[in-house]
Amino acid sequence: MSRKIYFISHNNFAQGLKQAVEMIAGKQDNVTAFGLMPGGDPNAIIKTIEADITDADEVLILGDLEGGSVCNAAMRLTIKDNVTLVTGSNLTLALQVVLDSDPTHLDHQIEQARTGLKRLKLKVSSNQDDNFF
């Protein structure tokens, strides 16, 4: 069973997400990105994915926006047991799923990605090294 990952989005977000993932984690041959361009047909993207997968594949689709047209179109693929769709994709989640492809870890990875969305403020403290060992 091989794992196939698809990033789907409005415009070039999906391709950009793939490029950002590859900048950090190296080339990912099992990741394919599809972006819906203005005037494009979201169902055409989903048909392309459908033609690319078999029942023997373990398929993960990361979509950009719940309720957006590409994710809506992808919904019908989720009636297959081997297809999982996750929306609200970001770079944290995309990296996690390519670096650890165990599908049983997906819920934890989604949680990690969620906690990565936060305010970040530098707390300046003196340079301590007493807990090195």
Add this chain to the structure above:
Amino acid sequence: MIKMLRIDDRLIHGQVAVTWSKQLEVTRIVVVSDTISEDEIQVSALKMAAPEGIKAFVLSVDKAAKMLNDPRADKLKVLLVLNDPKQVAALLAELITKPAILDIANYGRVAGLDGRHKITDTVYLSDEEVQIFKDLAQKGDKFIYQPLPGDAAEPLDKLLEG
């Protein structure tokens, strides 16, 4: 043990924090720099850049050598990150046990490309720095060029000849 010494202008960033630290299963990331270790703001920001479960430290060359030469360091899995070839040479001269892998990944863009030659897409060295690496190689400290685990490791001395 020191799993890797990496030369990287960007210090702790995605390739280091996310990819290499997982690949090498390290428990410590240590930035070694005489200047940065004195800068509280940079130190604090670097410590916050460490991934969950890994402790980050920013140490001067002498302090790092002292800590890493301590027998208790044997059981730690350490990734060293430096951004200055001179300090790399100084640290290597002080270390009793050498890092398992010496990797130059991203260097030269932050210091400035003026007077530096392109060695690879992400490494630019001055004549003086080329000499530092040639001297190190003669002493047996041979660097590879491998930005990411999936990239083929290329010996730096071959790249310097080319």
